[in-house]
Every structure is written in structure tokens, then in C-alpha cells.
Amino acid sequence: MYLTSSSHRERALLVGSCRGSALWDIAESLDELCQLASSAGIQVVETCIQRLERPTAPFYIGKGKAREIAQQCSKKQASSIIFDDELSPAQGRNLEYITNCKVLDRTQLILDIFAQRARTREGCLQIELAQLQYLLPRLTRMWLHLSRQTGGIGTRGPGETQLEADRRRVQERIAKLERELAAVRKNRFIQRGGRLKKNWPVAALIGYTNAGKSSLFNRLTGSEVITEDKLFATLDPTTRQVLLPSRQKVLLIDTVGFIRKLPYTLIDAFKATLEETQLADLLIHVVDLSHPGYYEQMAAVDSTIKELGVGGKQVVLVFNKVDCVRNPELIQTQLRRYPGSVAVSAYTGIGIDAFLQQLEMDLSTWRLKVEYQIPLAESALLAELHRGGCVSSAYYKDEFALVTAYISPALRQRFLSFEVTHQ
Ligand SMILES: Nc1nc2c(ncn2[C@@H]2O[C@H](COP(=O)(O)OP(=O)(O)OP(=O)(O)O)[C@@H](O)[C@H]2O)c(=O)[nH]1
Ligand SMILES: [Mg+2]
Known part of the structure; x- marks a missing residue:
């Protein structure tokens, strides 16, 4: 092929x-x-x-x-x-x-x-860092022929070998890249801080490269993120809002794919990009069920998740590309084997509704649907509820606003005294 x-x-x-x-x-x-x-x-x-x-x-x-x-x-x-x-x-x-x-x-x-695909400044810095980290231990023997005593001339220290000088230059470059990356990330952190203040649950699409994460992302968000029959089509994470059937909002993140034998330097370099994954409330693990090695791919993703330190998170398993699965029995077996999993085709749209329902159910433990009765005089509180919660209905009666909203545990604490309890 x-x-x-x-x-x-x-x-x-x-x-x-x-x-x-x-x-x-x-x-x-x-x-x-x-x-x-x-x-x-x-x-x-x-x-x-x-x-x-x-x-x-x-x-x-x-x-x-x-x-x-x-x-x-x-x-x-x-x-x-x-x-x-x-x-x-x-x-x-x-x-x-x-x-x-x-x-x-x-x-x-x-x-x-990765070097060919890197577009953002952060991506380019990360790749150069990963390449240098790969190179550094290789300098030991690779340039041994250069490693003779050169004496204390110029920038090199007394008695320093060419090899040591080369290694020092690489180390200096690594340190510089790390400083630059830290600055870029600080900036991103500030931007993300603003976004997260909104209190929406965050779900990250993760999975083996080419599983169809970006295709699913596009279908759910109406975006046009690049999708290609190429490995590592996505490098930089993208975030968009998705409105679930109950009007609950979710922030969805498309991320870089994983692969077996993922170079350690890359895992390390991309830990920061995948910080987005670390902040997610929920992981959506996309599996290409039409791939003969889907099971090994799932195992590789599971072990990478652990390496990234997000192993304990709630995961929704999505079997994608079911339009290409020739044996329908395989789909049923997998759905039975992994309770709570769904089978979809990002391509045809099969199963997307069931997936959204499952997502809603999994997020319901994170955000609750609550009814409030808030005095109209408390307009600041009402505004805060609209900003931080997902208001699904609101109407006004006498001196009160009757509001139904999906609300995070933190926000719920603040509004506890206004909750309507049905006996
Ligand atoms: N038949 C079929 N093809 C699909 C489906 N979903 C995705 N694809 C194709 O699979 C290929 C990879 O899709 P992407 O969405 O780019 O996959 P990804 O997981 O984002 O891949 P990376 O960003 O490279 O990690 C593309 O050629 C898609 O058109 C599906 O449900 N059915
Ligand atoms: Mg992608």
C-alpha cells in the first residue's frame, strides 16, 4: 500500500x-x-x-x-x-x-x-528540545574522534576536550530551550486560567494516532481541524465547546496521538502539551476498532496514560470506525466487555447520539442538575449563576427567579442556601 x-x-x-x-x-x-x-x-x-x-x-x-x-x-x-x-x-x-x-x-x-509538523512556537521548541535530548547521550561515542585534549584556548575551559565542549553547547541550548518553553507555557497558563474560570467540565480526546480523534472532534464541534490518513496529523491541542442534548456545555480538547514505543524524550517533551489532558475531568479514549491491532493500541494508550500520570481519571471508551468493521459480532463483544463503552463512526455519524448520552451520564457525577430560587434583588448572584453554571431554564415568579442549572461541586457550595428541595 x-x-x-x-x-x-x-x-x-x-x-x-x-x-x-x-x-x-x-x-x-x-x-x-x-x-x-x-x-x-x-x-x-x-x-x-x-x-x-x-x-x-x-x-x-x-x-x-x-x-x-x-x-x-x-x-x-x-x-x-x-x-x-x-x-x-x-x-x-x-x-x-x-x-x-x-x-x-x-x-x-x-x-x-514531529519536527515537520510543528507549527506553534511551543511545538517547535518542544521538538528541538526532544531532538537535543535524544542527541546528548549519543554525543559520548559518536564524536569520539574529536575528543582530544585541546588546552585552555578561547571559550573552552582548561583541559577540556572537544567532546565536552560539544556536550556543553548542547546542554546550554537545552537549558535555553527549557527557559523559553517555561515562558511560553506561563502565557498559555494565564489564557487557560481565564477559560477554566467558566467552570465547564473539560473532556480530552485521547488515543492511538490515526484512531479518528480529530474526526470525532470535528463532528462534535463542527470544526475543521486537520484529519488525515497519516500518523501524527495533530500536534497541537485544540479546544472547543460542545453543547450536550441537555444543554450542558463541555470543553472538548483534541490532542496529539500516542504510539507504541513512543520515544521517552517525546513523552517528556509533550507532558506539558498534554497538561491539557491532566486538567481534564474526563478522558475520551478513541479506539480504531477496524484496525487489526486495536487491542495492542488500546494497551499502548493505557500505559502512556499511566506514564503521563493521569491513570486515575474517568475514561469513556469510544470504539470508532465501526462503518469499516466487517464482523458486527466484534462490536457487540467489545461493548459487552467494556460496560459504558460506545461504538461510533465519526465518518458516518452512527452512534454519535448514544455517545453524547453516555458523555452526559459520565459527567453527571461531576456536574449536577439543581433548581434554585433566588431573590430578584440578588442580581449579582443571578449573574454569577449564569456565568458559572449552565442554566437550562429560568423564569420569574413574584420576587424570585426560578432557575434550573448544571453546576459544579464548587459552585454548588456557594449557592447551597438557594436550592429548591422537592419533598
Ligand atoms: N471509515 C472511517 N474512517 C475514519 C473514521 N474516523 C476517522 N477516519 C479516518 O481515519 C483517518 C485518521 O483520522 P484523524 O481524525 O486524523 O485521526 P487522529 O486520531 O486525529 O490522528 P492523529 O492526529 O494523527 O493522531 C482519516 O483518514 C479519517 O478520515 C470513521 O469513523 N470511519
Ligand atoms: Mg488528530
């Missing part, structure tokens, strides 16, 4: 390795690597799988296999080789030497996609 024949795109050969009882199917992992390469604009000319007892130190794969791959590359005119597993700096260098091609691993490919 991904083996297209455009001549000007960078051509690459992909290598996966199979070691003993792999936890998840190597062919599927390689297929995902193909999608990653294609999302990065690379043309995949060949894929190969190497059976390994254990990775061999100098080349990761055997030396014979490395030579074989080099021949394949020259035959297919590939200029890059992409490994599904992380290579040590020395292995990368040795492989480049023997194959005469650029050698990358999955982490570098993901970092490259």
Missing part, C-alpha cells in the same frame, strides 16, 4: 527484527514503521525482517545481513535505512559505514515527523 513510485521522494529500506517470542507481531510493527515513513514523506522501497537471538554489538544485525542490506539498497537506489528498534550510536555509525546509507531508527523517524 505504501510502496508508491514517486521519483523525488527520499527512498528507504526498512528493517525489523524478530527476537524470540515477540510481544506483538513484528509484521504489524513493520507495517506501522511503513506508515510512519510514509507520513514523513519517505518512499519505502523494501522491507525486511531479521531473525535475531539477540542483537549483536557492532551492527545490531549480523555483519553478513548488513552487507546483504547494503546490496539491496544499491539495487533499489535507497539512500536511507530505517530500523524498527533503537540503535546504539556505535551501531548506527557502523551500519552507515558498511552500507554507505543514512541510518535511522524509529525514534529518529518519529522525531522527524
Whole structure:
């Protein structure tokens, strides 16, 4: 599917390795690597799988296999080789030497996609930071040939090696990026503070990349966020309001997708963007049920959620792309297996109403529908209720306003004495 024949795109050969009882199917992992390469604009000319007892130190794969791959590359005119597993700096260098091609691993490919997609200032800073953090430990051996004593000349300290100077420059850049990021985030925090004062519940769409989060977001909010059959189409979070059938408002956030073997540097760098997820009252986990590896994808999302420290949050499970699921029994089995889950198609709109109802039910523990009787003289209080609560009806009788509103626990405390209790 991904083996297209455009001549000007960078051509690459992909290598996966199979070691003993792999936890998840190597062919599927390689297929995902193909999608990653294609999302990065690379043309995949060949894929190969190497059976390994254990990775061999100098080349990761055997030396014979490395030579074989080099021949394949020259035959297919590939200029890059992409490994599904992380290579040590020395292995990368040795492989480049023997194959005469650029050698990358999955982490570098993901970092490259993110670098291509980053649009906001925060996104660009985060990516550069992640790239440098990936590079820093690699400086140790990568530039060993430069590491000779140079003496105390110029900016370098006495007795400092070239390697130490390079490492120091990278560390300085990292520190500068971290300072800039902190400033950008402070600004965002102030903006977000204003939004959250509104007291609306916040729900974050999370899930594996390409699961259909942005498509669902667009369907629910009437937005036109980019949706693409590419991995990591979304990088920056977007927030919009959604009005539920009961007129309860929710703030919905579309976020960056997760992936198996997500580079640690990226999780770390994107923790702040995903702060939005940390602030959410509820997570909406979108699963592409038409994907053969949906179960492993769900597991990868669950473990990333834990790593991000939001494991304890309430989650609504949404099985998406049901229009493409060939076996209807699978949908029923999943719905029975995960009580409270819903099956939808962001594409056709099937199941969206049921999903909204489920969302409302899950949020009802967070915001309650309450009736109030407020003296008209208390106009400031009435205004506050309109601002902070979601007023579904209001009418006036004698000296009072009779108001029905969906209200957060904090606001409820303030208005406790005005609640109407039905005996
Ligand atoms: N058939 C079908 N395709 C869908 C559905 N929902 C999304 N898609 C397609 O799946 C692809 C990915 O959708 P996105 O909404 O971009 O997915 P995402 O989860 O936001 O992906 P990232 O931002 O890359 O993490 C697009 O080509 C969509 O058109 C669905 O319900 N049915
Ligand atoms: Mg998206």
C-alpha cells in the first residue's frame, strides 16, 4: 500500500527484527514503521525482517545481513535505512559505514515527523528540545574522534576536550530551550486560567494516532481541524465547546496521538502539551476498532496514560470506525466487555447520539442538575449563576427567579442556601 513510485521522494529500506517470542507481531510493527515513513514523506522501497537471538554489538544485525542490506539498497537506489528498534550510536555509525546509507531508527523517524509538523512556537521548541535530548547521550561515542585534549584556548575551559565542549553547547541550548518553553507555557497558563474560570467540565480526546480523534472532534464541534490518513496529523491541542442534548456545555480538547514505543524524550517533551489532558475531568479514549491491532493500541494508550500520570481519571471508551468493521459480532463483544463503552463512526455519524448520552451520564457525577430560587434583588448572584453554571431554564415568579442549572461541586457550595428541595 505504501510502496508508491514517486521519483523525488527520499527512498528507504526498512528493517525489523524478530527476537524470540515477540510481544506483538513484528509484521504489524513493520507495517506501522511503513506508515510512519510514509507520513514523513519517505518512499519505502523494501522491507525486511531479521531473525535475531539477540542483537549483536557492532551492527545490531549480523555483519553478513548488513552487507546483504547494503546490496539491496544499491539495487533499489535507497539512500536511507530505517530500523524498527533503537540503535546504539556505535551501531548506527557502523551500519552507515558498511552500507554507505543514512541510518535511522524509529525514534529518529518519529522525531522527524514531529519536527515537520510543528507549527506553534511551543511545538517547535518542544521538538528541538526532544531532538537535543535524544542527541546528548549519543554525543559520548559518536564524536569520539574529536575528543582530544585541546588546552585552555578561547571559550573552552582548561583541559577540556572537544567532546565536552560539544556536550556543553548542547546542554546550554537545552537549558535555553527549557527557559523559553517555561515562558511560553506561563502565557498559555494565564489564557487557560481565564477559560477554566467558566467552570465547564473539560473532556480530552485521547488515543492511538490515526484512531479518528480529530474526526470525532470535528463532528462534535463542527470544526475543521486537520484529519488525515497519516500518523501524527495533530500536534497541537485544540479546544472547543460542545453543547450536550441537555444543554450542558463541555470543553472538548483534541490532542496529539500516542504510539507504541513512543520515544521517552517525546513523552517528556509533550507532558506539558498534554497538561491539557491532566486538567481534564474526563478522558475520551478513541479506539480504531477496524484496525487489526486495536487491542495492542488500546494497551499502548493505557500505559502512556499511566506514564503521563493521569491513570486515575474517568475514561469513556469510544470504539470508532465501526462503518469499516466487517464482523458486527466484534462490536457487540467489545461493548459487552467494556460496560459504558460506545461504538461510533465519526465518518458516518452512527452512534454519535448514544455517545453524547453516555458523555452526559459520565459527567453527571461531576456536574449536577439543581433548581434554585433566588431573590430578584440578588442580581449579582443571578449573574454569577449564569456565568458559572449552565442554566437550562429560568423564569420569574413574584420576587424570585426560578432557575434550573448544571453546576459544579464548587459552585454548588456557594449557592447551597438557594436550592429548591422537592419533598
Ligand atoms: N471509515 C472511517 N474512517 C475514519 C473514521 N474516523 C476517522 N477516519 C479516518 O481515519 C483517518 C485518521 O483520522 P484523524 O481524525 O486524523 O485521526 P487522529 O486520531 O486525529 O490522528 P492523529 O492526529 O494523527 O493522531 C482519516 O483518514 C479519517 O478520515 C470513521 O469513523 N470511519
Ligand atoms: Mg488528530
